[in-house]
Amino acid sequence: MGKITPRSEDFSQWYLDVLREADMFDYGPVGGTIIAKPYGWTLYENMKDALDKRFKDTGHVNAQFPMFIPQSFLRKEASHVEGFSPELAVVTIGGGKELEEPIVVRPTSETIIGDAYSRWIKSYRDLPVLINLWNSVVRWEKRTKPFLRTMEFYWQEGHTAHATHEEAWEEVIRMLNVYHTHGVEDCAMPSIRGRKSKNERFAGAINTTSIEAMMGDKKALQAGTSHDLGQNFAKAFDIKYLDRDNTEKYCWTTSWGMSWRFLGGMVMVHGDDQGLRLPPKVAPIQVVIVPIFKNDTEKSVVLPVADRIFAQIKASGIRVKFDDREETPGFKFNDWEMRGVPVRVEIGPKDVDKNSVALARRDRPGKAGKSFVSQDGLVEAIRALMEEIHASLHTQAEAHLMGNIREANTYAEMKEAVQDGWALVPLLDDPAVDAKLKEELQVTNRNFPLEQAPGEWKCVITGETVHERALVGKSY
Amino acid sequence: MGKITPRSEDFSQWYLDVLREADMFDYGPVGGTIIAKPYGWTLYENMKDALDKRFKDTGHVNAQFPMFIPQSFLRKEASHVEGFSPELAVVTIGGGKELEEPIVVRPTSETIIGDAYSRWIKSYRDLPVLINLWNSVVRWEKRTKPFLRTMEFYWQEGHTAHATHEEAWEEVIRMLNVYHTHGVEDCAMPSIRGRKSKNERFAGAINTTSIEAMMGDKKALQAGTSHDLGQNFAKAFDIKYLDRDNTEKYCWTTSWGMSWRFLGGMVMVHGDDQGLRLPPKVAPIQVVIVPIFKNDTEKSVVLPVADRIFAQIKASGIRVKFDDREETPGFKFNDWEMRGVPVRVEIGPKDVDKNSVALARRDRPGKAGKSFVSQDGLVEAIRALMEEIHASLHTQAEAHLMGNIREANTYAEMKEAVQDGWALVPLLDDPAVDAKLKEELQVTNRNFPLEQAPGEWKCVITGETVHERALVGKSY
Numbered sequence: 008m009g010k011i012t013p014r015s016e017d018f019s020q021w022y023l024d025v026l027r028e029a030d031m032f033d034y035g036p037v038g039g040t041i042i043a044k045p046y047g048w049t050l051y052e053n054m055k056d057a058l059d060k061r062f063k064d065t066g067h068v069n070a071q072f073p074m075f076i077p078q079s080f081l082r083k084e085a086s087h088v089e090g091f092s093p094e095l096a097v098v099t100i101g102g103g104k105e106l107e108e109p110i111v112v113r114p115t116s117e118t119i120i121g122d123a124y125s126r127w128i129k130s131y132r133d134l135p136v137l138i139n140l141w142n143s144v145v146r147w148e149k150r151t152k153p154f155l156r157t158m159e160f161y162w163q164e165g166h167t168a169h170a171t172h173e174e175a176w177e178e179v180i181r182m183l184n185v186y187h188t189h190g191v192e193d194c195a196m197p198s199i200r201g202r203k204s205k206n207e208r209f210a211g212a213i214n215t216t217s218i219e220a221m222m223g224d225k226k227a228l229q230a231g232t233s234h235d236l237g238q239n240f241a242k243a244f245d246i247k248y249l250d251r252d253n254t255e256k257y258c259w260t261t262s263w264g265m266s267w268r269f270l271g272g273m274v275m276v277h278g279d280d281q282g283l284r285l286p287p288k289v290a291p292i293q294v295v296i297v298p299i300f301k302n303d304t305e306k307s308v309v310l311p312v313a314d315r316i317f318a319q320i321k322a323s324g325i326r327v328k329f330d331d332r333e334e335t336p337g338f339k340f341n342d343w344e345m346r347g348v349p350v351r352v353e354i355g356p357k358d359v360d361k362n363s364v365a366l367a368r369r370d371r372p373g374k375a376g377k378s379f380v381s382q383d384g385l386v387e388a389i390r391a392l393m394e395e396i397h398a399s400l401h402t403q404a405e406a407h408l409m410g411n412i413r414e415a416n417t418y419a420e421m422k423e424a425v426q427d428g429w430a431l432v433p434l435l436d437d438p439a440v441d442a443k444l445k446e447e448l449q450v451t452n453r454n455f456p457l458e459q460a461p462g463e464w465k466c467v468i469t470g471e472t473v474h475e476r477a478l479v480g481k482s483y
Numbered sequence: 484m485g486k487i488t489p490r491s492e493d494f495s496q497w498y499l500d501v502l503r504e505a506d507m508f509d510y511g512p513v514g515g516t517i518i519a520k521p522y523g524w525t526l527y528e529n530m531k532d533a534l535d536k537r538f539k540d541t542g543h544v545n546a547q548f549p550m551f552i553p554q555s556f557l558r559k560e561a562s563h564v565e566g567f568s569p570e571l572a573v574v575t576i577g578g579g580k581e582l583e584e585p586i587v588v589r590p591t592s593e594t595i596i597g598d599a600y601s602r603w604i605k606s607y608r609d610l611p612v613l614i615n616l617w618n619s620v621v622r623w624e625k626r627t628k629p630f631l632r633t634m635e636f637y638w639q640e641g642h643t644a645h646a647t648h649e650e651a652w653e654e655v656i657r658m659l660n661v662y663h664t665h666g667v668e669d670c671a672m673p674s675i676r677g678r679k680s681k682n683e684r685f686a687g688a689i690n691t692t693s694i695e696a697m698m699g700d701k702k703a704l705q706a707g708t709s710h711d712l713g714q715n716f717a718k719a720f721d722i723k724y725l726d727r728d729n730t731e732k733y734c735w736t737t738s739w740g741m742s743w744r745f746l747g748g749m750v751m752v753h754g755d756d757q758g759l760r761l762p763p764k765v766a767p768i769q770v771v772i773v774p775i776f777k778n779d780t781e782k783s784v785v786l787p788v789a790d791r792i793f794a795q796i797k798a799s800g801i802r803v804k805f806d807d808r809e810e811t812p813g814f815k816f817n818d819w820e821m822r823g824v825p826v827r828v829e830i831g832p833k834d835v836d837k838n839s840v841a842l843a844r845r846d847r848p849g850k851a852g853k854s855f856v857s858q859d860g861l862v863e864a865i866r867a868l869m870e871e872i873h874a875s876l877h878t879q880a881e882a883h884l885m886g887n888i889r890e891a892n893t894y895a896e897m898k899e900a901v902q903d904g905w906a907l908v909p910l911l912d913d914p915a916v917d918a919k920l921k922e923e924l925q926v927t928n929r930n931f932p933l934e935q936a937p938g939e940w941k942c943v944i945t946g947e948t949v950h951e952r953a954l955v956g957k958s959y
Contacts, residue, residue, distance in 0.1 A: 037553060043547040045545065070519055095577075098575075099574075101623045123518055145550075148578075
């Protein structure tokens, strides 16, 4: 195994070291691309399955759209093309011939979806349309930070159409809440829901909301966004419906997306200097069994019992691995700790005698994390322990998030706060204010939290009266 | 609802009509691409989940590779580049700039995988590597036949590396069998496993195997392929391992793929003039409930019972839909028959009185397919009926396949047989023979079945002695 740089020394290098040592990724041959290796991809698949279930529970269905979009489609929505043009990958040759019209690889699918919805939606009876896509998109980018910044990234994009603005806005918030709940309940990862500043809106949206999570280095990660597209795309693509009153109206549309960036965020929220710490609900391996013996006699005593326990746990549906490699237990402990497996089952000759096993939990190092339980009822004990681990990871992350947000009512207080966390600060929603934050303090307005105490303050930049505060901090 | 052309009149048009009326697809804006609409995509997802489980049960893991491959990679394996060059989509502009080296959108991933495996595999301990990818690939093609021939298509591609040729060949056959079993057990779709002729091998393979299914019009569909790549890619990409004897050796690799073409095949195997007939295991909706009433009094009697039955079936995990639209029962019957829902539950006032429901099975039209069962134990009755429907669809498809293969020992007999089915015929494995079949009879050598009686025959084209026979027929 290679060395993992301590988090306190160099957080970025720690992140790369952990992903490499846990065998999560490799770089692709085209700059900006990565390969998700089986351990990394399985983690993403588990997160995907959990999120997909939440989409279906809220009435959404999956579909699939082509990756190729005619370049002309992007021009139909003015701010959309402006936002995405610099980032496009363009196919100009197909089947050995120069193309008459260049094709772009989707950077996002609002345009091709808008075109389809204009054909599919005729009447109020067809609404709402609630479709989600799981796919990858391409935004040109040569700097690579695995899962956090990649030219091609995997994500889901939801695209819905509604009869009224009110319904569309409800959907925007519903999906923001789905992201938030997925974070908390599946990934033990808390976040703050809020409205993005005008400056940070999605290209073509009239309003963008986000969840912002705090990483181990106290930087913010925008972990999911949900957009109110108003009637911008409906007008650009002619998405109209015949209403009950027999008049034609434009639809109101939304889009929302969460990418494999969330996986990177989860690593940066929970990981420690020993490696990953994975929330049990999405961990590729939830339990690893390490048999312990000093000689062949002990081996012959331990292995049959370990085998039986493995079969028992596997039959229960828990994702379990039996580590029968010819390495020392110490090597195996380190290896699985680095890979973040939540629960380790150790079984040696003494355990066999006592009809017990040792359980070690990844979220608590050393003796404090060890318990000895009976082999009877082991599956139930493991299930209960996994619930505890989830709760404990969430509690730690929540304490880290809430403990590093400080209220600031002056520029000086904000400047002080963002040196080591986030500031909750009165700010005007004005691109000039955002620009000043970036220029002077290298921080950004993360969002205006949806849940905040009402009040009246002076913007710490312009001095104007404002009625809400923003979260400000360094970010990925 | 639109009209469905009878199968006997124009099978191709029938196929398009069914897909359109069942709301499975739409055309994409770039010629050759399609949109998989929710009903079509959900069907594909169900097939994918069933197949993925079989991959995992045989020890495979999923990963994800970039869609972008440097053009130079394809040139490393001579026959591979020759096979795929005419079909490539090439990205020449990225982030607003002309690229120094053009990038291709993957037509398949052997090359980028070969490059990665050369880094990942060091020792015999690293073998076998058993990785599968679910993704889409692009092969330039402007003629569109939804799911059967599309420029971008969804599929899975497995890529494995082994220490010996024997192990690699075992894997090739193992995965061919997985495809065959998936067809039979999940999709009620029988097929013939066999070895492709030299002429029909995958570009870069030393041997290609396939499963061939017979469509409703008696044409063949190559429904899945599994390739023995020998050491061709290992040598081109330098995939070597240090063996137990301390010498470096090249790996033996395989690849195998099945695409959404299989979905198209399933439609063409089971569908009838009323529309789709979907095998219960993969059907997006397995059971539809249609309440029947003539007036509000009857409605108030029927709906609460129908609701209760719906909740009961849903709780059991069966994919059930309650059709509460304001349409006539007759309209609903036609609609769900067209969409191929395997089981329809009808409930009217008389059924409420008798504590029964009517079950109609999609695979048997009219009265023959109707039964009346008690509301008690309904879930078990439906489960048993779905098993029966699966078996009956498979039996019909198997009879169609086996009943339309005729042995032929002369050119004249072969010519006669392929007018209305397939011929099993002695053929030399020689590209010149394949070319002659195509030119003279517009048929192809589908494969040399793996299971066939040993014997000695004369090739019906060249007269040379051969020891196996081939399946010959028209194909998609």
